[in-house]
Amino acid sequence: MRATNDAGYDAPIGLTADPVVFTLLDGALCVLLARRLEEPQRGMFALPGGFVGTSESPEQTAERKLREKTGVGSVHLEQLRTYADPSRDPRGWLPSIAYMALVRPEILPASPPAHRDASWHPLAALPPLALDHAGIVDDGLWRLRARVADKSWFVSKGAGLLPEPFTLRQAQRLYEALRGERVDAANFRRDVLATGLLSDTGEQRSEGPGRPGRLYRRT
Amino acid sequence: MRATNDAGYDAPIGLTADPVVFTLLDGALCVLLARRLEEPQRGMFALPGGFVGTSESPEQTAERKLREKTGVGSVHLEQLRTYADPSRDPRGWLPSIAYMALVRPEILPASPPAHRDASWHPLAALPPLALDHAGIVDDGLWRLRARVADKSWFVSKGAGLLPEPFTLRQAQRLYEALRGERVDAANFRRDVLATGLLSDTGEQRSEGPGRPGRLYRRT
Numbered sequence: 001m002r003a004t005n006d007a008g009y010d011a012p013i014g015l016t017a018d019p020v021v022f023t024l025l026d027g028a029l030c031v032l033l034a035r036r037l038e039e040p041q042r043g044m045f046a047l048p049g050g051f052v053g054t055s056e057s058p059e060q061t062a063e064r065k066l067r068e069k070t071g072v073g074s075v076h077l078e079q080l081r082t083y084a085d086p087s088r089d090p091r092g093w094l095p096s097i098a099y100m101a102l103v104r105p106e107i108l109p110a111s112p113p114a115h116r117d118a119s120w121h122p123l124a125a126l127p128p129l130a131l132d133h134a135g136i137v138d139d140g141l142w143r144l145r146a147r148v149a150d151k152s153w154f155v156s157k158g159a160g161l162l163p164e165p166f167t168l169r170q171a172q173r174l175y176e177a178l179r180g181e182r183v184d185a186a187n188f189r190r191d192v193l194a195t196g197l198l199s200d201t202g203e204q205r206s207e208g209p210g211r212p213g214r215l216y217r218r219t
Numbered sequence: 220m221r222a223t224n225d226a227g228y229d230a231p232i233g234l235t236a237d238p239v240v241f242t243l244l245d246g247a248l249c250v251l252l253a254r255r256l257e258e259p260q261r262g263m264f265a266l267p268g269g270f271v272g273t274s275e276s277p278e279q280t281a282e283r284k285l286r287e288k289t290g291v292g293s294v295h296l297e298q299l300r301t302y303a304d305p306s307r308d309p310r311g312w313l314p315s316i317a318y319m320a321l322v323r324p325e326i327l328p329a330s331p332p333a334h335r336d337a338s339w340h341p342l343a344a345l346p347p348l349a350l351d352h353a354g355i356v357d358d359g360l361w362r363l364r365a366r367v368a369d370k371s372w373f374v375s376k377g378a379g380l381l382p383e384p385f386t387l388r389q390a391q392r393l394y395e396a397l398r399g400e401r402v403d404a405a406n407f408r409r410d411v412l413a414t415g416l417l418s419d420t421g422e423q424r425s426e427g428p429g430r431p432g433r434l435y436r437r438t
Contacts, residue, residue: 009272051228053228057304058303084276
């Protein structure tokens with residue numbers, strides 16, 4: 001289906017918004033998916049997005065769809081990228097604005113909306129995804145890793161996944177899981193403390209062998 | 220004007236692509252603008268973009284419009300952000316995908332397409348811009364400064380604005396102009412050399428008082 005506007009230009013048949021929501025679950029980076037209940041590709045897993053209306057911003061649509069399809073409440077969404085390939089949706093030219101978020105796994109309710117199988121899926125073992133959503137998830141992962149590399153972002157946003165207070169060793173394990181690579185412990189400690197975004201609680205906690213670790217909170 | 224698609228959802232009346240192209244001219248950060256030849260806001264300066272067709276990607280549209288409206292040829296465009304506020308264009312719901320580029324000023328031909336006044340405008344003295352383009356330019360500047368802060372990006376992309384070979388002092392002046400702030404010379408030299416993206420030509424050039432500067436090329 002192809003539409004044209006008054007001036008004779010091609011017009012999209014709609015606009016969608018798709019949230020790419022990541023978490024860390026049992027040490028594995030996961031993305032939030034829900035099954036499609038409508039054609040095309042009914043029954044397949046997809047990003048939990050939907051059609052944008054003119055009465056709300058695309059970001060509000062992404063939040064609303066996330067809530068309707070997965071039960072996940074308010075999250076901080078960052079605009080990721082817009083996908084506008086005319087062949088990306090069999091219904092017609094349907095651009096989608098994708099958003100990215102990193103959240104705690106507990107924000108997915110134990111009983112999400114029925115029929116959709118809203119669930120966390122490890123990136124290392126994704127099911128086949130509808131439309132071009134696999135590529136969108138890839139781009140989201142790339143963006144997430146770029147954000148995390150910024151230690152200020154990591155401490156202020158990423159470390160929100162840790163229960164407070166936490167040790168720098170816990171923060172390092174989280175950082176490594178998000179970045180997908182090991183880092184040098186001394187450099188990591190120096191860099192995260194240099195952000196000035198952590199406060200030392202003055203307390204310590206033992207973490208197995210070796211010296212106990214100091215406990216920090218985000219400021 | 221408001222359109223709806225077969226499924227009853229709101230549909231945009233079209234999709235546009237707008238390039239935000241920056242350069243440095245006489246030490247001032249500038250953006251490329253062209254006058255609108257059509258309503259709405261005919262005669263005002265605007266980003267040199269236009270309607271996306273389904274036969275090309277939005278990025279190709281941005282490149283084509285840039286060429287048609289300013290005479291600027293192939294540039295590397297990075298997707299910046301999509302603007303979809305229903306009230307952003309008086310013609311109807313018309314989302315726009317914005318792109319960002321940093322180029323040498325010479326790519327604007329001495330005689331750009333007539334009637335449009337295609338020209339570089341210092342960010343410090345922008346004329347009134349059509350639609351929401353002033354906000355898009357602001358977002359582009361923010362993105363540019365974030366990119367430049369990454370020394371690898373600065374050396375591989377930003378330093379393309381310098382004639383080669385260049386001294387590290389020249390590179391620092393460029394960096395400071397793009398970032399909008401002064402930096403410590405020793406830290407700057409250490410960081411840009413650490414990128415491994417510069418090769419020492421073995422030659423030197425005198426730059427007024429003080430020791431002559433070593434000359435580098437990008438690898």
